[in-house]
Amino acid sequence: MAFLSKDLSVLAYANGFTLWHYTTPDAATAVDGSGYFNGAADMLRVGDMVLANAGGGSGVLVIASNAGGTVDATNLTAFGTTNSD
Known part of the structure; x- marks a missing residue:
């Protein structure tokens, strides 16, 4: 599969940091690979946690x-x- 924006949600936001939740049947090795979250590049910042x-x-x-x-x-x-x- 591929990244689906509907499965990414904000849990908390403060001081320029966002804590996200993401759910997928994709293997962790796919999800943590470079480029998987490109569809959310305009939302995700360095240091954000998912x-x-x-x-x-x-x-x-x-x-x-x-x-x-x-x-x-x-x-x-x-x-x-x-x-x-």
Whole structure:
């Protein structure tokens, strides 16, 4: 699949920082790849965080760069990968 703007929403905004949520069946390796979020280049800023539910996992991405319409996010840092209970 590809980036769908309808699946990106603002959770909080303050002092030039935005916390986003994004959900997709796409694999995390696709979502954190350079260019995936190009469709939102006019909204995403360097340092913004994206809480992501991607490809069966969840975690946080940070927007690392956004120049010339090309957005790159850091690799997904997973939340709670296992539950030993």
